[in-house]
Every structure is written in C-alpha cells, then in structure tokens.
Amino acid sequence: MKPGYKEPYKVGEKYFDNLEEIIIAKTIKNKPKSNNRVMWFSLAAAASVIMCIWFAVSLNKSEDNKPMEQTTVIVKIDDKSTIESSVLVESISSDDLTEVLAEAETIKVEEAVLIEKPVDITDQEMELLMEEVGLVYMDLDEDLLGEIEI
C-alpha cells in the first residue's frame, strides 16, 4: 500500500494474528502438500490391488461352492434311444454325476452284449444271460395273476 494512505476499513486489533493462526492451521499444520498427495495415491492404488485380489479369490470360492446349475444330461443307452434327463437333481454333486454316467456306460456295454447274442435263444438261456448281467428275473406266479384276463 502506498505510504501515507489510510485504510478506510478497520478490523479488530488482533484480527490479523488470529487470521494467521487459522491459515497456518489450515495449511502448514494440515499439510495437504504434494508429498501427502503421493502418499494418498499410493494408498489408494494399494487398496485397489488388494480389493482386486480379494474379489478374484471370493469369485473362485463362490464358483466352487455354487450348486450345480440346471443342466441337461444326456445318457445314451443305444443309438436309437436316449434318455434325456433334464437335471437329475439340482444339487447333484459331480461325484454322483460321474457314478451315473459310469452306470450308464455299463448298461450300454451290457446292452451291446445282449444285442450280439442271437435272437433265437431259448428262455432258459435268456434267463441265464439275464442273471449273468445282473438283471433281475422274476418268475411270475400264475396264482397271483388270479382271474385277470390278459
């Protein structure tokens, strides 16, 4: 300010001392300087990396624990017929599924064995063959049939 001029506005005696203190508290003591900025950026970057890792891990975990989704399992018995089971069970485990598929494979093999055999086999031979492959053979008790007319 030009010497000799008087400031028309007046303020309290200690106003400028207080103002200085307030500004120092907001600046020097608060220290929002570039070093802090770098520190905050670093912290934010580190936090982002941690979040990404955590997210990836939790995603994998949830994939493992997730119950098997509804899928269509096609079990081929032979060339002509297929069993389409739209979901055996919603919560079927992969072990169960493997077992089912293995079983289906066995049936397929046994069917093939049956097909290979000549059709003109005797009943006894058929009986033996069925027992051999483990299929249940039941004698029909004629008394049980009673008076049912077939």
Next chain:
Amino acid sequence: MKPLSDKELIVAFRNQPEVAFSAILKKYKEPVYFQCRRILVLHEDADDATQNTFVKVWRNLENFKGDSKFTTWLYRIAYNESLTQLKKQKKTQLESDDFDKSKMHNDSSNLDAETINALLAEALESLPEKQRMVFHYRYFEDLAFKQIAEIMETSEGGLKANYHHAVKKIKEKLQID
C-alpha cells in the same frame, strides 16, 4: 535482518516450505484481506476469501513458474476468490428477501474516525465492482495498469477508462455529500 524478497521466498519455499509460507503470510495477509474487503465489503466474506486465497497459495506455490510477478499471481488468486465469494453473496442476497442491508452499513462503525476516510469508503462501496477494483489496485496498492490488467485479465485501455470513471464518481460523491 533484511526481509526476503518475493523471489527469495519462492526459492526458499522449495526447501523450507513452512518457513517461507509463514513469511509470505506475514507479508501479504493484510494487503490480501483489504483487497478482498474492497470487493466484498463485508468483513466475514473478506475473511473467508483471504483464508481460501492462502490455502490455494500453499497448495500451488510449488507450481508457480515465475512467468509473472508473485504479487500479480497472488492478487489474481485473491481476486478470483473474491469473485467466487461475491457470487455466493449475491445468490444469498437474492434467496433471502429480508437481506439486511444495514449489515453493510453497520461496518461503518469500523471506519476510521476521520470523515474523509468514511466518505471514501462509502464512495468506494457505491462503485461498480470493476471500477472499485481498479481504483483499489491503482490508488491503494500503487500497481501499474499493466499489472492490474494481468490480475483482472482484461485490457489496459478498459482499465484506464474504468479508473477514470471511478475517480470521477468518487470526486462527485465527496463533493456532493
């Protein structure tokens, strides 16, 4: 001990920012406050604008390249802060129907006892914002028109015209009143 020049303070800020900033604050707190006060008139608004100005100086001084004078840079920040505050003030004034104009006049209690200064302050308050600022920089801060133009980001010719009008109005006001 001889006080450090602005250039020396800026160099010192790179090594000892706290010390240099304290020195800048001591040196410029009053001019900055009165600059804000002349634009804003109200003490509270001038106080806010001054604080914001120095917070910005602290945050940005390391980026000051010295293309202009330090005072030009500092006053420009203060000027912009005051304009921001003025916008808020006007908004509040518009929003509040019962804006108490007497609050501005109450400040006259702070005026210097000398009548001339009181009248000058009144005359300044009655000036439009640009004229008031040119008069402030030229008359109180003794800045060259070139520097004022840099602070206010306007042409020197326009500023001279504004200054001429301001002086004329103040003269009239002082004579009539």
